[in-house]
Amino acid sequence: MKVKVKTFGSLTELLEKEFYITAVDTADLVATLRAQQPALANRSLLIAVNNILVKETTALAADDIVALMPPYSGG
């Protein structure tokens, strides 16, 4: 499925801020991105599909919006 990915914080230094990608589920999506960008390998990130956080592998449908969000520490 072709989905839209939005990235946040320091992840925008490794990936485009917004882009489209084809993936069957969130695990497939992350694996594809990690293969393209090895620096992502051990990054902590939250995955939200259509504004809902997911922890388990989640199937993706066409036009879903997947957000990838890292933790911020500054205060």
Add this chain to the structure above:
Amino acid sequence: MTDDRYSRHYALKGFGKVAQMKLQQAAVLVVGAGGLGCPALQYLVASGIGTLGIVDHDSVDISNLHRQVLYDSDNVGHPKAEVAAAKLRRQNPDVTIYTYSYMLQPQNAASLLGPYDIVIDCTDNFATRYLLCDACRLLDKPLIFGAIYQYEGQLAVFNVADDNGLKATYRHLFPSPPDPLEAPDCNTAGVLGVLPGLIGTLQATEAIKLLTGIGTVLSNQLMTINILDNSSYTVTIPNDLPDDNSYPTTLEGLEKFKYDHFCTAIDQQVQSLRAEQLVSHWHAEDVLLIDVREAVEVPELPVDHIRIPLAELPRQLDRLVRPKLVFICQSGKRSLAAAQFVAAQDHQDHQIFNLEGGIDHLKLYFHA
């Protein structure tokens, strides 16, 4: 309380004297008097909060002044909590202000947080953030979270139940801390000076809403704000999200938890083990295999092992009796959390391993 000072609150539809009285009776603790803490403190004081606590062990540095707007050039080198309190008392003498010019620690967290109704996380490091998260969860205190990175801020309200009774915490978002190098603070990454002004003000707003019961707070939600393109993005933390990590479950456990280790040096303490490495050692007498999956999960490991579901781990540390501990789960995630938890307990007589990829990777060897 003088009537004139709060007259615009009294005149405000949906607020009025009743809400103002609630603020006057409330006690709020602000942890960190830096970029986020300054605006949060100023607006809470201006609003007429009854009692305010300020925790900060640091002194004013000249590099703070572009964003920490309570301080001026003459304050450089002076303790932040004291300087802030002196200015805030002049700003509004109605407010009782207590200062704590030392670090929040596992040993003092319960007594520091105890007297306050709401805690605001304006800290700048993961060790204190995880400590606050766990302490507020154990003490059942609302925690208003704010964090910043360059041009973006995150905001959330933890430990406040939604209609389903769910109370999300920071550990629902990030069960274990990242490598500090991948989430640099403002000193390293830089920050636009107005950003914490915006996020800290929103933290004060959420506190005022919670205390007075107006509006809807960001409970079980995480909002990210980007000041470069004026966008905001809010995600919901669903109530079926597994809270699959080990953390202190009692105040006694909290006191002993080594947050500094947990957030910095863990990588050196937990060694990653590949399936083929494990197979050649799993019968050794000094190795203990610990399966941290739930009791119902299969397949069972085909060799000698013990099972301690992750949530039970804090109460069963006395079963970890051999020098080499190998934590195992289905995919390697929960076992990493388990290994990090045990490493944070500072068991120096143990070598701690995590099976990379979990049983999914190990299955190949089950009949070998």
